[in-house]
Structure formats: structure tokens, C-alpha cells
Amino acid sequence: MSDEKIYTAAMIVIGSEILSGRTQDENVQYLAQKLTDKGVRLQEVRVVPDVELAIIEAVQTLRSKYDYVFTSGGIGPTHDDITSVTLAKAFSVPIEQNEEAYEILRAYYGEVALTDARLKMAQIPHGALLIPNPVSSAPGFQIENVYVMAGVPKIMQAMVDYVVAAISGGALLMSQTVFCTVYESEIAEDLERLQHKYPEVDIGSYPHYTPNGSGINVVLRAINERQLIDAVEDVQRIVQLLERKK
Amino acid sequence: MSDEKIYTAAMIVIGSEILSGRTQDENVQYLAQKLTDKGVRLQEVRVVPDVELAIIEAVQTLRSKYDYVFTSGGIGPTHDDITSVTLAKAFSVPIEQNEEAYEILRAYYGEVALTDARLKMAQIPHGALLIPNPVSSAPGFQIENVYVMAGVPKIMQAMVDYVVAAISGGALLMSQTVFCTVYESEIAEDLERLQHKYPEVDIGSYPHYTPNGSGINVVLRAINERQLIDAVEDVQRIVQLLERKK
Numbered sequence: 001m002s003d004e005k006i007y008t009a010a011m012i013v014i015g016s017e018i019l020s021g022r023t024q025d026e027n028v029q030y031l032a033q034k035l036t037d038k039g040v041r042l043q044e045v046r047v048v049p050d051v052e053l054a055i056i057e058a059v060q061t062l063r064s065k066y067d068y069v070f071t072s073g074g075i076g077p078t079h080d081d082i083t084s085v086t087l088a089k090a091f092s093v094p095i096e097q098n099e100e101a102y103e104i105l106r107a108y109y110g111e112v113a114l115t116d117a118r119l120k121m122a123q124i125p126h127g128a129l130l131i132p133n134p135v136s137s138a139p140g141f142q143i144e145n146v147y148v149m150a151g152v153p154k155i156m157q158a159m160v161d162y163v164v165a166a167i168s169g170g171a172l173l174m175s176q177t178v179f180c181t182v183y184e185s186e187i188a189e190d191l192e193r194l195q196h197k198y199p200e201v202d203i204g205s206y207p208h209y210t211p212n213g214s215g216i217n218v219v220l221r222a223i224n225e226r227q228l229i230d231a232v233e234d235v236q237r238i239v240q241l242l243e244r245k246k
Numbered sequence: 247m248s249d250e251k252i253y254t255a256a257m258i259v260i261g262s263e264i265l266s267g268r269t270q271d272e273n274v275q276y277l278a279q280k281l282t283d284k285g286v287r288l289q290e291v292r293v294v295p296d297v298e299l300a301i302i303e304a305v306q307t308l309r310s311k312y313d314y315v316f317t318s319g320g321i322g323p324t325h326d327d328i329t330s331v332t333l334a335k336a337f338s339v340p341i342e343q344n345e346e347a348y349e350i351l352r353a354y355y356g357e358v359a360l361t362d363a364r365l366k367m368a369q370i371p372h373g374a375l376l377i378p379n380p381v382s383s384a385p386g387f388q389i390e391n392v393y394v395m396a397g398v399p400k401i402m403q404a405m406v407d408y409v410v411a412a413i414s415g416g417a418l419l420m421s422q423t424v425f426c427t428v429y430e431s432e433i434a435e436d437l438e439r440l441q442h443k444y445p446e447v448d449i450g451s452y453p454h455y456t457p458n459g460s461g462i463n464v465v466l467r468a469i470n471e472r473q474l475i476d477a478v479e480d481v482q483r484i485v486q487l488l489e490r491k492k
Binding site (some may be wrong): 013017018019020021022023024025026028030031032033034035036041042044045046047048049050054076077078079080115116117118120121123152153175184185186187188189191192196202203204205206207212216219221 | 259262263265266267268272274275276277278279281282288289291293294295296300315321322323325326362363364367390430431432433434435437438441447448450451453454458463467476
């Protein structure tokens with residue numbers, strides 16, 4: 001199972017409103033969790049403004065580096081929604097009215113209310129496949145290894161569910177967390193030793209501070225279940241010893 | 247005032263736990279808001295794993311492209327905290343025990359409890375200036391135009407406040423929001439016309455869906471206050487007309 005292909009991914013959040021601090025992004029964590037559950041490694045996220053050059057540069061760099069690229073944002077009807085036309089430029093293909101998208105929008109809005117602004121949402125790069133939008137109809141799309149999705153979390157989440165179900169996943173990464181009330185600096189040397197002992201297990205330490213006190217979560221992740229279980233038991237033994245000393 | 251220098255910035259979130267979906271980032275929005283209030287334009291955010299090559303590449307690319315680069319995460323005492331040593335490599339300077347950092351840690355932990363793991367937090371790239379940590383003492387640091395801060399939100403926020411107060415800001419961007427209950431597609435053409443009428447005003451449209459119905463926030467941002475006020479009044483007139491039609 002360890003030699004199964006590892007699939008990698010990047011995400012591009014297209015949104016000046018995230019960079020100005022107006023909006024708290026919720027899409028990164030949603031996609032990250034779904035990809036992790038699928039076995040796909042999210043390796044990088046970039047947040048870029050609604051600016052053509054910035055989007056093109058991110059798409060081209062990341063799609064040659066990773067198996068999948070997911071974007072969120074900028075596919076609505078207003079002038080600042082430039083993702084679709086920009087993606088067509090990035091792939092050097094024409095942008096055109098997609099007949100399937102047109103029919104979807106016509107069914108949703110009706111012939112009369114299908115204004116020019118709404119019709120803009122049927123403009124899709126040539127050769128792209130549509131990603132359904134069960135919330136408000138206007139679709140996302142896939143072009144080669146790039147999946148273009150809405151920024152509104154409810155719509156984005158539905159699109160992620162659809163896309164992640166369809167892609168290849170690869171070897172699952174199992175994860176276990178050991179919580180303890182010691183300080184990071186008390187357990188740091190033991191964790192470093194364990195990291196050397198179990199090179200196939202990714203051991204991370206995440207402190208958290210609450211009004212009720214502080215502690216750390218030791219998160220262990222591995223494809224190899226036997227190694228993971230052994231490493232978790234070692235961490236638990238160390239934590240017991242340290243907590244008993246207090 | 248329009249010809250005052252515009253300062254730009256990027257942020258690097260160093261954290262495998264964000265990419266796995268385990269943790270919801272809170273640091274981007276905090277920094278983004280503080281920079282916006284200061285007049286500094288946050289142009290790009292990258293989330294990278296706790297991996298040397300990924301950190302070095304992001305630091306080198308972004309610090310040559312923007313005036314300021316801010317990093318969060320990876321400066322704690324455990325083996326997966328590799329930010330400080332990696333930054334030294336990125337700047338081709340030695341990593342060394344910083345005497346000021348050593349004294350700060352000694353005062354906080356006391357001589358006896360100053361273990362090797364804790365002493366690791368006094369290892370700072372040569373030539374860097376310290377950024378105080380009022381929460382748990384271990385400092386961040388500044389090296390040239392890169393500001394290296396903790397990932398724990400409470401500590402990160404204190405460091406951001408300190409750093410943002412110290413840097414040059416530049417021309418402030420003023421912002422106004424008009425809320426309306428029309429659909430984006432109903433107002434899209436008017437907004438596009440206004441964007442052409444007021445090229446110095448950045449007009450963005452952000453839909454939101456709640457259980458009580460949907461609407462959009464039209465956000466207008468500009469350095470030129472007169473243009474901003476005129477554009478806001480135009481948007482308000484259009485919104486009134488559209489809402490009256492309903």
C-alpha cells in the first residue's frame with residue numbers, strides 16, 4: 001500500500017476581499033479536510049487578488065507542480081468576477097458561451113430574467129467540463145487539472161464534494177492525536193527522538209492556549225498503520241511519564 | 247496625497263496543520279485588517295508546509311516582489327519548528343544564540359528550567375532584530391524586510407500590533423460598504439459602468455446568503471476621498487431604484 005501513487009494538490013483563493021481583511025476565508029479548511037480524507041496531499045495555498053496577471057501566474061506555476069489545482073472565487077456575474085475569462089487566457093483557449101451552462105441558467109432564471117450579466121456566467125473556456133452548482137445554478141468548471149469553483153462557501157462546498165468524489169485519491173494518510181498538558185519545550189527532545197525512530201510517521205506538535213490552561217496536541221500521521229500505532233504508543237508513554245512528574 | 251508611496255506586503259503562513267485541514271487559520275485576517283488600516287496593501291498570501299525548500303522558495307520570491315513579508319508559524323521549541331534555521335539559510339547567514347533572546351528566555355523560565363528545547367528559541371539568524379512576545383517570551387525577529395512571527399494567534403496578534411506600529415504605511419485606502427438586497431446579476435451592469443466612471447475607486451461586489459435571505463455588499467475603496475463619496479452616492483441611488491422595483 002505504501003507504494004501507491006501519492007496525489008498532490010494546490011489551492012488558489014481568488015479574492016481581494018480576503019487580502020483586505022474584510023472576509024475570513026472558510027474555503028481552505030473545507031477543501032483541505034476533504035482532500036486529506038481522500039488521501040490527496042494539499043501542498044500549497046495561494047491567496048491572490050482579482051487581478052489577471054496574479055491569477056495567471058499562480059495557475060500556471062501550480063498546475064505544472066501539482067496533480068490538481070483548485071480555485072475558489074470570481075465566477076459570479078459582476079465586473080470584478082474575472083476568473084473564467086482569465087483561465088481561458090491562462091490556457092490559451094477562447095472563452096465562449098457554453099450551451100450546457102446556458103441551458104442550466106435558462107432553466108433556473110427563466111428566459112426573461114436571463115440578463116446579460118447572468119449570461120456572463122455561461123461564458124466558459126473552450127473545452128472545459130462543467131461542475132454543477134446545486135445552490136444557485138451557475139456552474140464551475142474543470143479545464144485539464146484545474147478545478148474552478150465559486151467563492152461563496154455554501155456553493156464552494158457543494159462543488160468540492162462533487163469534485164473530490166470524482167478525482168483519484170491515492171494512499172490514505174492515517175492520523176492520530178495525543179493531547180497532553182505538558183509544555184512543548186518539555187516534550188520537544190522526546191518528539192525529536194521519536195521522529196528519527198519513525199521516519200515514515202509525520203509527527204507534529206501544536207500548542208494551544210485556552211482560559212483553562214495550555215497544552216499541546218501531538219499529531220501523528222502515516223500511511224503505514226503499524227508504524228503509526230507504535231509511534232502513538234510511544235508518545236502516550238512519554239506523556240504519562242511527564243504528566244506524572246508534575 | 248495620491249502620489250504618496252504605496253507599500254505592498256505578502257504573508258507566508260508556515261503550517262502543515264493548515265494544509266491538512268486540522269486547523270482553521272485566523273492569522274491572515276488579523277494581519278490583513280491591520281495592514282489595511284495602516285495603508286499597506288497585502289497582495290498575496292501563501293500557505294506552505296513545514297518543509298525547508300518550500301519556505302525558502304516562498305521567502306525569496308515574495309521578499310523581492312513586495313516591500314514587506316510577514317511569516318507566521320514554526321518558531322517554537324519542537325523538531326517541526328524549522329522557521330528560524332530555514333530563514334538563516336534563505337538569507338545565507340549563520341544561525342546563532344542571540345544573547346538578548348537568551349536573557350529574555352532566562353528571565354521567563356529561570357536558569358534551571360531553561361532546557362535545550364527552550365534554548366532552541368534563542369537561536370536567531372545573525373543580524374536579525376527581535377520582535378517581543380508579551381505572551382510567552384520567546385521572540386520573533388525581523389531580518390531585512392521579512393518579519394518572522396509565531397503561529398499561535400494570541401502571540402501572533404501581539405507581534406503584528408508591535409510590527410505594524412513600527413513600519414511605514416503610506417497612502418491610506420478608505421473604504422465604504424453599501425448593503426443591498428438585490429441579486430448581484432441585477433446590479434452587475436450598473437457596477438461595471440460605475441467602475442469605468444470612477445477608475446480610481448476599486449468597486450467590489452460580495453454576495454452573501456443567510457437563512458433570512460440573500461443580498462450583496464458593494465465595497466468601494468479609494469485613496470481619493472471625493473471620488474469615493476461620489477461613487478458611493480451613485481451606488482446608493484442605483485440600489486434605491488432597484489429595490490423600489492421589487
